[in-house]
Amino acid sequence: MNRPASGRLHDRAWPKRVPHDIPRLETTLWENLEISARRYPDKPALIFFGRRIPYAELKAMVDRLAGWLERDAGVKHGDRVVLMLQNSPQFVIGFYAIMRVGAAVVPANPMSRADELSHYIADSGAKVAICAGDLAPHIVRGSEQLDEGQRLRHLLVARYADLMPAEPEPADRPPEAWNDWLVADPELPAWGSRWADAMALAREPGPYAGRPDDLVALGYTSGTTGRPKGCMHTHRTIGHNTVAGALWSHASAADVGFGVVPMFHITGMQYSMHVPIWLGSTNVVLPRWDRELAGRIISHYRVTTWTNIPTMIIDLLGSPNIASFDLSSLEQIGGGGAAMPQAVAEKLEKQFGLRYMEGYGLTETAAPTHSNPSQAPKLQCLGIPFVGVDSRVVDPTTLKELPQGETGEIVVNGPQVFVGYWERPAETEAAFFELDGKRFFRTGDLGRVDEDGYYFITDRLKRMINASGYKVWPAEVETMLFRHPAVQEACVIAARDAYRGETVKAVIVLRHEARGRTTADDIRSWAREQMAAYKVPQYVEFVDALPKSGSGKVMWRLLQEKEQA
Structure with missing residues (x-):
């Protein structure tokens, strides 16, 4: 990769046995599940409140749902489907079933309400949605407040408890306050169907026709600067960081992950779903954060790798029961979304021998564009440019590259960068510019590079x-x-x-x-x-x-x- 001299400072910190670049992917995310199901058919892919779902069973459920989407809901290659659930087997099955028919997933925040959902439905042109029971009323209202031609035609409603044990063991037992939404089973409109009924039909999907450059996910930005925009990602853009994420952390099929970062969000989507499936590893899934349950799960299942956000660590370390939790199995811990406070990171290392690896990425970049190397992480730091990434710091006005140490806008070029904003060509054009013959994405974040090539964020541009x-x-x-x-x-x-x-x-x-x-x-x-x-x-x-x-x-x-x- 052609980088200026200042862009190669981080080579000294590059993690051993991790390539700077990887070959262009010619397979799809769906094929990762297909291969892992053949390679490890009896190995647990997911554990949900103690219910173990092997890879072969996971694929079989995906096929059944894909058959229903095709034959009963009329989903075709290139369509968009809204997916709105907490972390659960149903989320994973829904995501991979939508991909199986060649459609694109529109992951919606479970905290979204009718007005926001109306925007996702109308903007994406989705006609089908999959959601959890407790969220169905919000999607119904969101659809019904649209004009007739923009409304959903089919709604599939899942009940989390259907894929849970009848009586979870103490280590897996959810808080009592969760019971209502775990078993929620509301009345449905005429255009609604129940997950259990759809799966009982055992429909077979048609031949798989997915391609690496197909649109696979339309993740909406937070909308803090205006109406949310759909970020178009393909199998290639998401797939690059799926493979690179596994390489960066030296992960393998032997790992046990903890999937608690929300899967609707790009970080959780990658590290709580796509990376484990690519590897064939086991992922213990938790639908919402609860520090006591999290501590028991890590201890009981001997979790080895955990991608999280710093607020989770702060909360877990603040538990009055922290001394009773066994975190000794953890080998890899890190995340992003906010800077890890130095005092908390120091406590984590001193008390548990764990060095927190911060990273940086956006919805537009399929999660990481920067990450700290495991052998030499720096606190309060984004890390160094990720596998395949060329990152620079430029003057926000002139877009000229700035010398090492000066503060400017962080810009990135790499295989994981999104294609553009859905049906917003002007905003897509404004988000990119050319430098040294490459197309760079403007992150809107201000930062600087130190003498070792590590990036530090100073703030949002505005x-x-x-x-x-x-x-x-x-x-x-x-x-x-x-x-x-x-x-x-x-x-x-x-x-x-x-x-x-x-x-x-x-x-x-x-x-x-x-x-x-x-x-x-x-x-x-x-x-x-x-x-x-x-x-x-x-x-x-x-x-x-x-x-x-x-x-x-x-x-x-x-x-x-x-x-x-």
């Missing part, structure tokens, strides 16, 4: 706070606030200031033991000792929780919009 000409990057202030012993979580936003124009405001969740004891003045006094005066939060607001997306990211724009209002 999230800077300008305090009397002093530039404040909120992520930097948040990182420092995490060091305060009373701070559990923090989000920094801009507040209006008659003198400065803008000033810094911190929205903070205090640790339980600090609530009622720590004041805003305490935080400010401490901050003055830790950071330059213009970075110190002039306003401090305490809240019980920060708003988060379905993938666990703090939704800072919601807080910013509230402040501006």
